[in-house]
Amino acid sequence: MEQVYISDIGKYVGEEVTIKGWLYNIRSSGKLRFLEIRDGSGIIQGVVSKKDVSEELWTRFETLTQESSIIVQGRTREHPKRPGVFELDIINLQIVAVAEPYPITPKEHGIEFLMSNRHLWLRSRRTHAILRVRAQVIRAVRDFFDSNGFLLLDTPILTPAACEGTTTLFEVDYFGDAKAYLAQSGQLYNEATAAAFGRVYTFGPTFRAEKSKTRRHLTEFWMVEPEIAYMDLDGLMELSENFICYILRRVLENCRAELEILERDSTSLEKIEPPFPRISYDEAARMLDDAHKSGALENPFEYGSDLGSPDETYISSQFDRPVMVHRYPAKVKAFYMEPDPQDSTKALCVDMLAPEGCGEIIGGGQRATSYDLLLQRIEEHNLPREAFDWYLDLRRYGTFPHSGFGMGIERCVGWICGLEHVREAIPFPRMLYHLKP
RNA sequence: UCCUGAGUAGCUCAAUGGCAGAGCAUCCGGCUGUUAACCGGAGGGUUGUAGGUUCGAGUCCUACCUCAGGAGCCA
Numbered sequence: 001m002e003q004v005y006i007s008d009i010g011k012y013v014g015e016e017v018t019i020k021g022w023l024y025n026i027r028s029s030g031k032l033r034f035l036e037i038r039d040g041s042g043i044i045q046g047v048v049s050k051k052d053v054s055e056e057l058w059t060r061f062e063t064l065t066q067e068s069s070i071i072v073q074g075r076t077r078e079h080p081k082r083p084g085v086f087e088l089d090i091i092n093l094q095i096v097a098v099a100e101p102y103p104i105t106p107k108e109h110g111i112e113f114l115m116s117n118r119h120l121w122l123r124s125r126r127t128h129a130i131l132r133v134r135a136q137v138i139r140a141v142r143d144f145f146d147s148n149g150f151l152l153l154d155t156p157i158l159t160p161a162a163c164e165g166t167t168t169l170f171e172v173d174y175f176g177d178a179k180a181y182l183a184q185s186g187q188l189y190n191e192a193t194a195a196a197f198g199r200v201y202t203f204g205p206t207f208r209a210e211k212s213k214t215r216r217h218l219t220e221f222w223m224v225e226p227e228i229a230y231m232d233l234d235g236l237m238e239l240s241e242n243f244i245c246y247i248l249r250r251v252l253e254n255c256r257a258e259l260e261i262l263e264r265d266s267t268s269l270e271k272i273e274p275p276f277p278r279i280s281y282d283e284a285a286r287m288l289d290d291a292h293k294s295g296a297l298e299n300p301f302e303y304g305s306d307l308g309s310p311d312e313t314y315i316s317s318q319f320d321r322p323v324m325v326h327r328y329p330a331k332v333k334a335f336y337m338e339p340d341p342q343d344s345t346k347a348l349c350v351d352m353l354a355p356e357g358c359g360e361i362i363g364g365g366q367r368a369t370s371y372d373l374l375l376q377r378i379e380e381h382n383l384p385r386e387a388f389d390w391y392l393d394l395r396r397y398g399t400f401p402h403s404g405f406g407m408g409i410e411r412c413v414g415w416i417c418g419l420e421h422v423r424e425a426i427p428f429p430r431m432l433y434h435l436k437p
Numbered sequence: 438u439c440c441u442g443a444g445u446a447g448c449u450c451a452a453u454g455g456c457a458g459a460g461c462a463u464c465c466g467g468c469u470g471u472u473a474a475c476c477g478g479a480g481g482g483u484u485g486u487a488g489g490u491u492c493g494a495g496u497c498c499u500a501c502c503u504c505a506g507g508a509g510c511c512a
Contacts, residue, residue, distance in 0.1 A: 409512090
């Protein structure tokens with residue numbers, strides 16, 4: 001009998017099949033046993049009736065514990081009470097291994113315990129749903145760029161210097177006489193590949209050694225970063241909203257069951273379509289000012305500073321879809337931003353804030369084209385000039401207007417799944433003080 | 438790094454300064470349609486660590502450790 005996956009079980013109704021997996025839970029009712037069996041692709045309920053099996057087989061079930069690995073044979077049929085749901089009448093059981101008492105019991109657990117047992121927590125329904133959405137988001141990301149003329153060009157993870165000079169980086173000893181740093185962004189390299197290939201993107205892990213301790217932060221997260229030659233800020237904002245809508249559509253098409261398990265109200269996602277609201281930093285500052293005066297925001301907003309987390313939450317709460325805030329003061333943004341020709345104190349940049357307090361999911365902008373300006377900015381930011389020689393070369397040899405953005409996969413998944421914390425959006429989250437498992 | 442809160446059975450949580458308990462998990466028994474199944478029984482504790490106050494501390498005080506939530510910074 002050939003192995004069948006639970007996700008395909010509908011194709012085998014009335015047939016005898018073999019399922020190889022683990023015992024998710026077992027309920028016994030005297031002469032009846034109900035086994036919830038999972039095989040990674042799904043969960044199915046197996047039923048054994050004492051009168052239908054041999055005494056020896058019946059007693060074999062008594063040793064089973066939660067998460068024991070088993071191979072079962074049975075005949076599939078529809079659930080007597082639930083149309084569209086399938087069950088398995090078990091006719092044989094092979095015990096591969098009896099599991100020791102499983103730590104994650106069918107009751108609630110605290111986050112500390114679950115995090116320290118992340119390697120086991122991965123087996124739960126909820127984690128399955130989230131990580132399936134993550135995989136779908138990643139597929140959508142690749143499909144979107146691959147089918148729109150972008151070329152995937154991976155950028156290095158070991159880098160010689162800080163990309164933006166702002167965040168703290170993980171330092172790595174590089175053969176004793178040099179220091180390397182784990183990349184916090186592939187962006188600068190993207191600019192080189194964009195000059196070579198036009199429309200490019202990079203997708204990979206990113207590292208930030210900031211001691212951030214919030215529901216929106218990981219020290220290792222996955223980021224997708226497109227870079228487009230000859231695109232301006234307006235073009236970038238249009239690309240961003242189309243990109244997000246494409247991802248949403250793909251998840252809504254393919255992950256209905258997962259969103260249901262997560263009890264995510266998908267109606268708020270369904271109504272999201274372009275155009276997304278665009279507000280300037282100045283408009284945002286006015287909104288925050290008014291909010292403070294009316295008591296909706298506790299702390300006053302200081303004009304000229306970056307938006308704080310409560311500020312972002314307030315602004316995003318005023319809209320029913322992601323909102324794009326553009327043209328921040330240049331001094332709170334990275335050194336490579338192109339100045340706004342209308343007001344040189346502002347940068348041609350944009351942050352996309354997700355609804356429901358999920359924070360910034362996209363950050364990007366138009367890149368500076370002038371060699372002299374970049375050199376000046378590098379000095380102002382006290383960055384080591386030697387490390388940026390090659391980057392400055394891009395302005396010497398055919399400088400060109402271009403724009404790009406970065407999107408954090410976990411924040412995007414967290415928003416779509418309605419998660420309280422991004423740590424659930426990645427199989428093994430790396431956080432401040434969390435390196436294990 | 439700062440602010441706030443929490444550490445009691447494997448897990449989730451109770452316990453006026455006065456006998457350390459329940460549910461789940463484990464083990465034993467019962468139950469022919471269960472759905473975090475249910476019913477009966479059993480075992481399971483250096484109350485985060487170190488001091489202190491007190492006749493008496495899980496409970497009050499001090500320090501430290503760990504974790505959680507928030508801030509800053511960011512995607």
